Amino acid sequence: MMESQKFAIVDLETTGHSPASGDRMIQIAIVIMKDWCIEKTFTSFIHPGKPIPIFIQDLTNITDADVANALPFEDHANEIYELLQDAIFVAHNTDFDLSFLQSEFMRAGLPKWRGKKIDTVELSKILFPTSLSYKLGDLAADLDIPLDNAHRADDDAKACAYLLKKCWEELLSLPLTTVEQLHKKSFQLKTNISQLLFDALQIKRKSVEQEKEIIYYNQLALKKRPVKTKDWEKPIQFPKTVDEKMVLFQQRIPSFEERPGQFQMMDAIWEHLNNKSELMIEASTGIGKTIGYLLPSVIYAKQNNKKVCISTYTTHLLEQLLASELPKVEKILGCNVNVTLLKGKQNYVDVAKFEQLLNLRDLSYDETLTILQVLVWLSKTTTGDLTELNVSGGGQLFIDKIRKNNESSKQQQSFDYYERAIQESEQADLIITNHAMLLADIVRNEPIFDSIDGWIIDEAHQFIQAAVNRDETIFTFTNWKYVFGQIGLSTDEQLFSKFQAVALKNQLVPIQLFHQLERKYMRLVNLFDKAMQEIVFQMKGFKPKGKGETKQSAFLSELVLDQGLMKSVSHAMQNWIELAERIVEFFKGDIEQVPKQHKIVVEQWEYWIREYKIKVAEWDEVFLQQSTEYSSWIEIDVRNLPGSIRVIKKPIDITNTIQHLLNPIREKAAIIWTSGSLSVPNNERFIADQLGINRNVPLLTLQAPTQYYKGAQAYIVTDMPDIQAVSQTDFIESVALAITRIVRATNGRCFVLFTSQDMLRKTVELIQESELLHDYMLFAQGVTNGSRMRLLKAFQKFSHSVLFGTNSFWEGVDVPGESLSSVIVVRLPFSSPDEPTFKAKSLLIQQQGRNAFTELSLPEAILRFKQGFGRLIRSSQDKGVFIVLDRRIESKSYGVEFLKSLPKISIQKLPLQDMVLEVEHWYNNKDEERKQVDENDK
Numbered sequence: 001m002m003e004s005q006k007f008a009i010v011d012l013e014t015t016g017h018s019p020a021s022g023d024r025m026i027q028i029a030i031v032i033m034k035d036w037c038i039e040k041t042f043t044s045f046i047h048p049g050k051p052i053p054i055f056i057q058d059l060t061n062i063t064d065a066d067v068a069n070a071l072p073f074e075d076h077a078n079e080i081y082e083l084l085q086d087a088i089f090v091a092h093n094t095d096f097d098l099s100f101l102q103s104e105f106m107r108a109g110l111p112k113w114r115g116k117k118i119d120t121v122e123l124s125k126i127l128f129p130t131s132l133s134y135k136l137g138d139l140a141a142d143l144d145i146p147l148d149n150a151h152r153a154d155d156d157a158k159a160c161a162y163l164l165k166k167c168w169e170e171l172l173s174l175p176l177t178t179v180e181q182l183h184k185k186s187f188q189l190k191t192n193i194s195q196l197l198f199d200a201l202q203i204k205r206k207s208v209e210q211e212k213e214i215i216y217y218n219q220l221a222l223k224k225r226p227v228k229t230k231d232w233e234k235p236i237q238f239p240k241t242v243d244e245k246m247v248l249f250q251q252r253i254p255s256f257e258e259r260p261g262q263f264q265m266m267d268a269i270w271e272h273l274n275n276k277s278e279l280m281i282e283a284s285t286g287i288g289k290t291i292g293y294l295l296p297s298v299i300y301a302k303q304n305n306k307k308v309c310i311s312t313y314t315t316h317l318l319e320q321l322l323a324s325e326l327p328k329v330e331k332i333l334g335c336n337v338n339v340t341l342l343k344g345k346q347n348y349v350d351v352a353k354f355e356q357l358l359n360l361r362d363l364s365y366d367e368t369l370t371i372l373q374v375l376v377w378l379s380k381t382t383t384g385d386l387t388e389l390n391v392s393g394g395g396q397l398f399i400d401k402i403r404k405n406n407e408s409s410k411q412q413q414s415f416d417y418y419e420r421a422i423q424e425s426e427q428a429d430l431i432i433t434n435h436a437m438l439l440a441d442i443v444r445n446e447p448i449f450d451s452i453d454g455w456i457i458d459e460a461h462q463f464i465q466a467a468v469n470r471d472e473t474i475f476t477f478t479n480w481k482y483v484f485g486q487i488g489l490s491t492d493e494q495l496f497s498k499f500q501a502v503a504l505k506n507q508l509v510p511i512q513l514f515h516q517l518e519r520k521y522m523r524l525v526n527l528f529d530k531a532m533q534e535i536v537f538q539m540k541g542f543k544p545k546g547k548g549e550t551k552q553s554a555f556l557s558e559l560v561l562d563q564g565l566m567k568s569v570s571h572a573m574q575n576w577i578e579l580a581e582r583i584v585e586f587f588k589g590d591i592e593q594v595p596k597q598h599k600i601v602v603e604q605w606e607y608w609i610r611e612y613k614i615k616v617a618e619w620d621e622v623f624l625q626q627s628t629e630y631s632s633w634i635e636i637d638v639r640n641l642p643g644s645i646r647v648i649k650k651p652i653d654i655t656n657t658i659q660h661l662l663n664p665i666r667e668k669a670a671i672i673w674t675s676g677s678l679s680v681p682n683n684e685r686f687i688a689d690q691l692g693i694n695r696n697v698p699l700l701t702l703q704a705p706t707q708y709y710k711g712a713q714a715y716i717v718t719d720m721p722d723i724q725a726v727s728q729t730d731f732i733e734s735v736a737l738a739i740t741r742i743v744r745a746t747n748g749r750c751f752v753l754f755t756s757q758d759m760l761r762k763t764v765e766l767i768q769e770s771e772l773l774h775d776y777m778l779f780a781q782g783v784t785n786g787s788r789m790r791l792l793k794a795f796q797k798f799s800h801s802v803l804f805g806t807n808s809f810w811e812g813v814d815v816p817g818e819s820l821s822s823v824i825v826v827r828l829p830f831s832s833p834d835e836p837t838f839k840a841k842s843l844l845i846q847q848q849g850r851n852a853f854t855e856l857s858l859p860e861a862i863l864r865f866k867q868g869f870g871r872l873i874r875s876s877q878d879k880g881v882f883i884v885l886d887r888r889i890e891s892k893s894y895g896v897e898f899l900k901s902l903p904k905i906s907i908q909k910l911p912l913q914d915m916v917l918e919v920e921h922w923y924n925n926k927d928e929e930r931k932q933v934d935e936n937d938k
Contacts, residue, residue: 005199007033007118008087009164011157012097013060015048019103024048025073026062029157030083036165042083043154045070054774060152077108084113092136092160094119094191116192120163122369123193126182127170129373130380130388132793139163141797171200175214175221178379179204181358185375188368214379217351217415219358221379225420236333238270238299252332261702265292268700269672273300273308273454278671278697280460280688282678284903285870286704289674290325291332293456294430298329298337301429306453309431311438313462314789318343321432340425341383344437348384348417349374350404353607357401359600362493366394374402384417393785401607426451435459435466439661453669460673461687461863467654468837475622477532477645483615484525486608490518499605502598509586517579524572531569531623532642534562539636549758550639553836556623556632556647566623573616580609622647629653631840652840655692676870680862681900683855687863703903711879712872712905713922719911720885723827732762735826738885738912739763739802740772742824745919746881748776748800749821753809753868755829757782760804763826773802780804807831807864821923822881823872828888828898829864830857858894866901881919 009031016023029043045062047070057063080101091097094117102112121134131142140147140159143166147159171179179200186194214221239245245263249256265281272279273296283289297308312318322341330337354374363371370391377389386399404418425431431452438457457463488494496518503509538559542552587594587602594602622632630649637644651657665671678687684699717738723731743750754760764780767773777798778784779791786794788809795803803809807829831838842852872880882902889895890909899907910918 004035006087007090007161007164008084009033009090009157009161010084010097010101011091011153011160012100013056013062013153014100015050015052015056017096019100019107022050024050025100025104026052026056026060026067027153028076028080029153030080031157031161032083032087033161033164036168038158038161041154041158042079043157044076046076047072054771062152073104074108077105077110081105081110081113084115087115088192088195089113089115089117090120090160090164091117092120092156092163116195118164118193118196119191120160120167122189122191123167123196124163125369125390126193126372127167127376129377129390131390132790133797134390136160136163138797168196168200171196172203174376175211175379176201176204177216177219177221178375181219181375182372185358185368185371188363188365189372190365215415218355220351220355220375222351222415223378223380223382226382236299236302236335238296238303240267249332252334253328259286259288259704261286261704262288262292264700265289265674265702266296269293269456270296270300272672273297273670276453276668276670278666278693279673280678280693280697280699281672281674281702282676282699283674283702284676284704285874286708286876287702289676290321290458291328293458293672293674294321294325294329295332297454297456298333298429300454302335304453307425307428307431307451308454308456309433309438309449309452310456310458311433311435313435313459313466317459318432318434326430337430338428339430339432340421340428341385342421342425342431342433342437343385344434344440345418346403346405347386348404348421349378349386349402351378351384351415351417353404354378354402356600356603357398359597364394366392367398370395370398384420390790435463436470439466439470455665455669455671457671457673458675460675460691461677462675463658463673464654464687464690467657468650471654471657472648472650473618473621474649475618475645475647477642480528480615483608483611484528486611487521489521490514495601495604495608496521498601502594502601503583503586506587506590506594506598508590509583513579513583517576517583520572520576520579524569524576527565527569527572529642531565532645534565535559535634535645536636536641539634551635551637553633553635553834555836555840556634556649557626559634561623563624566619570616570619570624573612573619577609577612577616580605580612584609622649631836633836648836650837650840652837652844653690655690659692677863677866680859680866681897683859686859706904708876709873709903709905711877712882712903713880714869714882714884714902714905714907715915715918716884716889716907716909717912717915718887718890718909720887722887722891728759728762732759732766735759735885736763736766736770736772739824739826740767740770741912741916742822742883742919743773743776743802745916746821746923748798748802750802750824751809751820751822751868751871752802752804752824752826753829754804754806755827756832757806759826760806764804775800777801778804781806781809820872820880822883822919823868825865825868825882825884825886828861828884828886829868830861858897862898862901865898869902879922881922883915883919 011029012025013027014023014025025046026048027043027045029041031041032039045067047067049072052062052064052067089098098113098117105111105113120136124131124134124139128139128142131139133139136156136159137147139145140163143163145159145162145166147155174182179197183194183197183201186197211221213224215224216222239248242258242263245266246256246258261283265283265287268279268281269292281289283292293310297310300306301308310321312321318341322339326337326339358371360367373389373391373395381388386403389399391399404416435457486495488496490497490500500514503514504511538561539552539554542554542558584602584606626632629651631652632647632649635644635646635648662671673688673691673693675687678684678699679701680686684701685695688697688699720738721731721734726734739750739752752763754763760780761783764778764783768778777795777800779795779801781788781791781804783804784791784794788805791803791805795801833839833842838856841856845852845855869882872878872882889898908915908918
């Protein structure tokens with residue numbers, strides 16, 4: 001029994017990762033745990049026989065002086081070996097600690113240690129599937145495990161021991177069926193977690209606890225849905241005068257400061273909701289925009305027993321609305337707000353699909369791990385929203401298979417999270433959704449949207465991008481090859497051979513049909529490969545832009561593709577689909593007689609037919625339907641052909657799409673567009689025109705009082721090289737030097753914003769190689785793994801951190817308070833002239849005899865610039881520096897317009913050296929002020 005099992009929890013600090021290259025141990029700690037109590041601890045410094053590298057000293061706080069009098073590993077080897085006997089070896093990443101230790105035992109002349117091992121990284125991923133990070137320090141913070149000195153073996157080993165215990169407690173809290181399912185699948189894991197699961201099972205089977213919060217879908221345990229009811233409430237009146245508003249706010253929030261802009265916004269929204277009219281509001285940070293629209297919306301919905309729908313662009317903003325802003329409104333109004341979060345179908349798990357895939361054999365390690373994570377998550381989630389999960393890259397492919405889509409079968413409401421959300425929204429005062437869902441569901445005609453009386457479209461400038469994304473098609477060679485690979489031939493281990501075996505076993509389908517189907521499949525794959533070779537051949541005429549550059553792109557219209565060949569791929573696919581469907585028909589009559597594991601194969605076969613139908617539509621869309629309203633281009637990387645082929649098709653102008661969607665709504669409901677940036681100097685209707693908003697819809701501009709920005713400083717560095725005058729290498733060296741000096745002056749907490757992914761990567765690589773910021777956490781979009789949101793959350797967790805991002809990072813990112821001290825703008829955020837969407841739009845404007853720079857390029861760049869500054873000051877207490885390294889802001893005539901778009905703050909122009917001194921001075925003052933505030937709070 002595991003209860004009296006002995007665990008040896010081990011942590012090592014070393015001079016590096018490779019004992020073979022001479023890396024050695026500098027500290028070891030072993031915690032012995034029995035019956036979930038710590039019995040004894042062994043910890044010792046070890047002399048590595050060589051100096052400790054500086055960055056390891058920084059990481060671990062272990063210096064050469066600490067190990068000067070320590071003994072080498074050989075002197076401790078026997079004692080350590082003895083401690084590990086009859087124990088299960090536990091570490092946070094056993095691959096590293098155990099293999100390092102085995103090398104050291106070998107060097108000391110001891111035999112290889114043999115025994116079971118448990119990796120707490122692997123275990124935590126399974127039992128805490130929604131954790132943002134599986135680093136020991138992050139898990140310790142999340143689970144309230146004390147860890148004062150991370151990267152010191154003694155503290156780390158103890159924290160790892162408590163983590164193991166937390167995992168055990170978590171395991172015992174899961175439903176019995178979940179633990180059974182976990183145990184069944186756990187034999188493919190890398191470490192002996194199955195042993196732990198088996199022991200938990202023995203205990204769970206003996207206990208007779210009722211699982212009140214759980215419902216069952218066949219063999220899956222799901223968390224019961226919390227019941228929401230609509231209570232009767234006393235009517236709420238809208239506070240019409242300033243005095244009424246002050247009374248309402250101050251009753252509930254004693255420290256409330258009046259913001260005239262916020263009150264103006266509330267009045268305007270109240271008026272337009274009641275008149276069912278349209279309005280645009282540009283509200284700078286500091287207005288209190290979210291409360292400004294939530295309050296009138298809630299009062300309107302409750303007074304009229306109607307619904308108001310709020311749509312935002314980023315998931316982050318959705319979460320913020322629910323977690324912090326709505327509770328404030330409930331507090332101010334003294335009532336509960338019935339709110340439902342609605343996302344697009346594909347965000348929700350399809351429980352039936354997951355249950356089918358549970359029975360798959362021959363799963364990869366990533367798939368197995370992800371299945372275990374989903375099993376645990378289903379017993380906890382109330383939303384079924386897959387974005388809650390933190391899975392590996394390989395796991396993401398599995399997650400895509402269990403998403404709900406339009407083909408998903410209707411399930412009983414209690415197991416269908418999407419239907420649940422729709423049903424809950426019928427009781428709601430507010431529906432919160434995102435632009436993508438809104439655009440998709442207006443088209444899909446979800447009846448829920450008929451009962452909405454008012455629409456608040458927040459981050460309105462992003463509605464354009466959402467409409468583009470909805471209409472874009474992306475073809476990738478690798479994705480198509482993956483889809484072909486799933487079917488395979490009769491000689492493979494893939495689905496075709498399994499399906500054929502099932503059909504023949506049940507004697508339902510003549511074998512000739514399978515021979516025929518296989519021939520059609522081979523013809524299809526053959527034609528597809530020919531079409532790809534044709535693209536590669538055509539692209540040879542287009543040279544990469546820069547020296548040493550391996551990526552190329554060309555508009556589809558610039559290539560002379562063989563249309564006959566493109567059509568034949570489409571026909572071949574249609575032919576395969578028709579026969580594949582005909583074969584399924586043979587099963588239909590006798591499906592009840594087919595054994596369960598065979599049924600799963602048939603269902604998978606049907607799933608892939610649906611996928612092939614989506615694919616053939618995509619092929620026709622990309623290669624066979626050309627239209628002047630879309631731009632289509634091909635991207636390749638010459639180092640990887642045909643593997644890197646991508647074709648992207650995007651709409652050039654989405655004004656008509658948006659009008660088509662929203663005109664029916666305009667007839668019966670209010671539409672309020674709001675954002676921090678809807679206008680630019682000299683062109684206040686830049687966004688309105690792209691959204692196709694009528695010229696007579698008013699634009700209300702609200703700016704926070706100057707006092708709000710008192711903590712902001714802007715600097716323009718005057719001695720940066722001109723990118724045109726020096727080589728790219730020299731320019732990047734100057735940028736890297738400037739960044740490292742600024743980061744050191746502000747102690748991190750810094751965003752660095754680039755316009756080119758290539759320059760970002762080269763700058764980050766140079767900084768890493770130089771080790772000038774080795775004691776900082778560097779997160780870089782496109783370099784560090786993870787989505788934009790995950791990078792942002794990781795960045796916020798560390799005080800010494802720097803986040804490098806490109807244009808897409810400039811928008812919709814919110815880092816309040818101390819988490820951000822400086823924003824560095826490396827280049828003014830103009831779109832690259834070669835970026836195909838931008839190029840297509842520019843060409844269109846030029847063909848109409850207009851100026852693409854002043855009408856498109858400049859206003860877009862100014863909007864992004866405003867967005868970049870907007871990241872910095874998110875409250876009147878925030879302090880931050882905004883630093884521009886691009887000389888064009890001074891040397892070009894349009895530079896003034898960028899500066900005009902900033903609030904009225906102090907802007908200083910200085911050489912780098914002086915600017916860094918100023919920033920250090922400013923930052924030290926900031927620290928002093930903070931200490932003063934802390935003292936006063938005490």
